[in-house]
Amino acid sequence: MIRRQLISLAGALTASSLGWWWLRKDAAAEDRHDIIRSVFSANALPAFTAQHLLLIRQLRVNWVPEESGAPGIDPVEPLWHSSANVNTSTEADSALSIALHILQTTDRTRATRLLAEVCLLIPEFVASAMLPAGNYSLPSGFAQPRQRLLANQLFQFLPAHQSLLNAAQWREVSSDSIEDLLSDEDPNQPLWPMPYIDGKRPYGNRSYYQIDMAELLGQPYAMNAQGKYILSPDKDQALASLYLQTQGALQVLFMYGTPGTPIQG
Template identity: 45%
Template sequence: MATTPAERQADVVQQVFSTEALPPFTPEHLALVRGLRVWWLPVESGAPGVDPRQPLRGADSSASSVQLAQQLLATDDAALAMRRLVEVARWVYPFVERARLAPGRYAVPAELQAQLPGVQQGQFQLRAEHLTLLRGAIWQELTGPSLDAVLAESTEAEPLWPMPFIDGKRPYGDRSYYTIDMAELLGSPFALDARGHAIIVPARDAALKRLHEETLTALQLLFLYGEMDGMAPLR
């Protein structure tokens, strides 16, 4: 009996995630990273990640993720495109950690401007704080039971991809009030009262919350413009 696309996808995911070493990062992977679609995890405070249902952006809303990957890679090889997309799922967090992108103003593609916070006149002011938060956040990478759960939910009609995301419940540490963790991560913690509790200053708290929301835009720009050193050449 022939396997379904969902079964083939599950096989590829298991193969790619079963090895400890990351696959070499090549221009093919970078082409797919450039096309990644960010989303906001709707859990408690929320946090950014890569959309597991539609990990790639594309003008053709009827195209599957594999078809979009084929378009980005300019290949007719669906199996290759599927494998590279799964490999990119493993590379998302390392890319966030390692990619070079200087703070500054960056153009945001027109089709993304309405859905990304902090965009003004088609541009976004990327700050060093955005990058610090993305790199110091609590990322959830899918392994073991969580990977099995994604594969169990994935269907041919609605495939799910094992894309990582920042923990929406505890994005930056163990505290339920996440701006306290943010302030510490950014090197400027809130002052403490006599009982050792953080003194929340409303104006600064609001500014930190906006900064957290803007990590969605910062992540999209890091995918669009970030550069990797030591990239393996295409074979």
């Protein structure tokens, strides 16, 4: 199940001490859970606002090691921060501290709701956002094995990246599974129900993802007389390399892409 996969991605969780401080922390977790439940129980996506975009600009993209692997948003640390003014050590949920700083607010309820809503808005944003081809700066600390970077942490965004990301298939936490996710969460390490691209079938119905990629890019594999695909090792490798680049491509799309959804309010 998706909730189990998110929890496994978070790694080993630490135990905490009991006492009055624990009771306060547990009550805060319940408040947070109620807000997230209400967001995920809504019948429609929230209206896309400038505040949502502020948070999307700071999303932290990692590589989810499921099946062939795929880009996703870190469920424990979903947001980047580089400001010395953000003190995450005083907050059980460091993501909330960063969100408060990004939004320039002290309203914890509002920040929690907005970040939970971003979890739902990500697939639609990626499906419609546009970014011109070019070289874009990545955050300090962004890293992926064999990542295709230029000098000074620059990523070369290509039209092929745009096509793939717009067509990506996402794995999401649903209203049916959100309760299980929250009940399994360790209060010491809150999880945000962030989505990730399906590592088995990222762009279509085939687990051999290169076939779907090639068709999306207008370069389909040839077929033999029996109607079976002729799988060229060189083409396979080129598409696999392009696939690995989608982590960096998704990161810069979040940071610089123009939303395809009108901003409300």
